[in-house]
Amino acid sequence: MLGGAVEFVVAAVCALVFGTFAEYFIHRSMHWGILHPEGHRHHHEANEARNYLRDFVDYGTGAVVLGWFGFLYSITSGFGWAFGGLVYAALASYSHQIQHANADLVFWMKRPVHRLHHNLDMREHNFGILVDWWDRLFGTYRPVEYLREARRYTVRDFLAIPWR
Ligand SMILES: [Zn+2]
Ligand SMILES: [Zn+2]
Structure with missing residues (x-):
């Protein structure tokens, strides 16, 4: 039984890590002008992030497209991987929204x-959204000075994003 639980968790963590890699690459x-260059240019020009639900649909589409991988290995891994993909989509959507709404909260x-x-x-740096690992690994990390406001934040601040 424990073996199954461990397998589920390992598959979920793998999907999460894989999700952050896909995010960087996409x-x-x-x-590079390969995927949605027009839409993304608009996102840069408008500097506006729509809302959480629309981001979740976008990231979630990726999670669904790649979400069956785990079943190639086993049923348990299949569900673990799919679960990890959805958790990734939820976290990445939040990370995107909060960085547009109040980047000081990205602790x-x-x-x-x-x-x-x-x-x-x-155009050539800081492609990460949920994490900065891949930028650091592939040499696209640009450590520009960023000063956070020294104040105490409440749960309410963390929830202040456009949800839908
Ligand atoms: Zn961009
Ligand atoms: Zn953005």
């Missing part, structure tokens, strides 16, 4: 790379 290919990264990507209209 965002980068938008700047899980040294710098809110997506905010910097937009502020400085970067």
